[in-house]
Amino acid sequence: MKKIYSLLVFAFAVLVTNAQTKSDPEAKKILDGVSSNFKTFKSPQASFTYQVENAQGKVLSSRKGSVSMKGNKYHVTMGDLEIFSDGRTSWNYDKAANEVTVNGVDVSGSAMTPQKLFTNFYDKDFLYKLNGENKVAGKTVQEIEMTPTDKSRPFHKVYVLIDKAAKSIYSARFLEKNGNRYSYTITKLTPNAALADASFIFDKKRYPGVEVVDLR
Incomplete structure (x- = not known):
């Protein structure tokens, strides 16, 4: 579980950082539009699938979130993991x-x-370019290739x-450099869902016997 959580956070981190001045201006225009x-x-509310493959393309695991x-x-x-945040406090529930x-x-x-995953995901640390368009699941998609400028990253x-x-x-x-691959695919996106503020707060009463580790 801790490994999955680390990968989730790491993926968010990768997507909130991206470009240098030599990056493709067409790719930047697309990302600015997104x-x-x-x-x-x-x-907004989104459903996604998280999938891990080996170097041969075999699916090792798949989870929905x-x-x-x-x-x-x-x-x-995602699986046994829940992360809540009301903007002041965050709760990571295992x-x-x-x-x-x-x-x-x-x-x-x-x-x-x-939020940064969907907005400020191309600010620094990566070079990027537009590879063109293709059809995936009946959609026209534009592929943007990102290369980390920090060569110590585990992925290339x-x-x-x-x-x-x-x-x-x-x-x-x-x-990844070891040949493994992992991906996040958005399966559904609702722009304006009916979301109560209480849904972003961890309610201890709903989790009988939960152990609380308060690091504040």
């Missing part, structure tokens, strides 16, 4: 261990959040597919 479009959503956002609040679920870790949120704006390429018509991220695929 960011601007997402910022018009009041309370979801993420809900409203302002600076968010709620992520169902298998029935344990929740509580942390304060970095209000400086530098903290990693799902990231391929992001943009749904051209919707101006939104369709998937992100990470190629």
Whole structure:
């Protein structure tokens, strides 16, 4: 579970950093459009699939998840993991261990959040270029290839597919140096879902016997 959580956070981290001045201006134009479009959503909710493959393309594992956002609040679920944040406090709940870790949120704006996954995901640390268009699952997608400038990263390429018509991220695929690959694919995106503020707060009463680790 801790490994899966680390990969999830790491994927968010990769997607909130991207370009240098030598990156493809056409790719930047597309990414700018995705960011601007997402910022018009009041309370987006997305379902996704997380998949791991080996170097031969064999699927090693696959999990479904979801993420809900409203302002600076968010709620992520994937397997036995749930992450809640009301913008001030975050709760990471491990169902298998029935344990929740509580942390304060970095209000400086530098903290990693799902919101940044869909908006400020191309600011620095990567070179990127547009590889062209293709058809995937009946959608016209634009593939943007990202190469990390920091060669110590465990991966050497990231391929992001943009749904051209919707101006939104369709998937992100990470190629590790050891040959393994993992990807996140958005299976459904609702721009303005009905989300109660209480859904972004961990309610201890709903988790009998939960162990609370408060790191604030």
